[in-house]
Amino acid sequence: DIVMTQSPLSLPVTPGEPASISCRSSQSLLHSNGYNYLDWYLQKPGHSPQLLIYLASNRASGVPDRFSGSGSGTYFTLKISRVEAEDVGVYYCMQALETSLTFGQGTRLEIK
Amino acid sequence: QVTLRESGPALVKPTQTLRLTCAFSGFSLSTFGMCVSWIRQSPGKALEWLARIDWDDDKYYSTSLKTRLTISKDTSKNQVVLTMTKMDPEDTATYYCARMDGEIYDYWGQGTLVTVSS
Numbered sequence: 001d002i003v004m005t006q007s008p009l010s011l012p013v014t015p016g017e018p019a020s021i022s023c024r025s026s027q028s029l030l031h032s033n034g035y036n037y038l039d040w041y042l043q044k045p046g047h048s049p050q051l052l053i054y055l056a057s058n059r060a061s062g063v064p065d066r067f068s069g070s071g072s073g074t075y076f077t078l079k080i081s082r083v084e085a086e087d088v089g090v091y092y093c094m095q096a097l098e099t100s101l102t103f104g105q106g107t108r109l110e111i112k
Numbered sequence: 113q114v115t116l117r118e119s120g121p122a123l124v125k126p127t128q129t130l131r132l133t134c135a136f137s138g139f140s141l142s143t144f145g146m147c148v149s150w151i152r153q154s155p156g157k158a159l160e161w162l163a164r165i166d167w168d169d170d171k172y173y174s175t176s177l178k179t180r181l182t183i184s185k186d187t188s189k190n191q192v193v194l195t196m197t198k199m200d201p202e203d204t205a206t207y208y209c210a211r212m213d214g215e216i217y218d219y220w221g222q223g224t225l226v227t228v229s230s
Contacts, residue, residue, distance in 0.1 A: 001175070035215070037215070039216070039217065047222070048208055048220040048221060048222050048223050049159070049208075049220055050220070051216070051217065051218050054215070054216045054218075055215060055216070060216075060218065092158070092159060094159075094217070096212075096215065096216075096217065099164060099172045100161055100172070100174060100175065101149065101151070101161035101217075102161065103158050103159040103160075103161075104158070105158050106158050
């Protein structure tokens with residue numbers, strides 16, 4: 001299985017400040033079709049994961065434009081341009097290149 | 113509007129078989145490219161993929177759990193069923209079903225908590 005590694009695991013952020021989460025994969029997630037099969041999810045307390053970013057850099061429907069994804073191959077980044085209180089929760093990266101999905105350990109974002 | 117809802121027993125005893133149902137609406141699992149996966153999350157831990165069934169009835173299983181899992185679908189009822197045999201306290205988790213449309217896992221159910229205890 002592809003191993004996904006996130007950092008940091010804990011991220012205290014002041015509202016209005018930017019935030020960044022990294023995700024590394026043990027194998028390249030770049031498919032021959034040119035897409036990187038890396039998604040980002042946010043799991044708010046008491047809820048199921050919700051899709052933020054798919055195929056590394058595409059915002060899901062309804063996701064605010066302060067969220068952006070970048071990267072290719074084995075290194076990816078999720079950025080929040082200005083953190084808001086509603087962004088609290090655990091962020092996961094997930095590889096979908098292989099049928100056997102694997103997830104990062106999660107990054108807990110908290111408000112300072 | 114796409115929705116998925118998991119259901120099943122909240123408590124099972126060790127060695128028993130777990131049967132979970134994912135009832136969905138807003139899409140058909142007979143449509144090309146549609147798939148449904150089961151994913152679980154142990155308390156306070158990260159996410160673990162379990163199994164997937166595709167529109168053409170292809171089935172895929174976690175390597176570590178494949179001897180214990182069976183996934184099936186009833187297209188007419190818009191349901192996907194997962195059975196897991198030989199339940200153990202380490203299988204205590206919230207179990208989610210999620211839809212894959214083409215390349216994207218875009219909708220997840222709210223999850224159902226299963227506790228394994230005697």
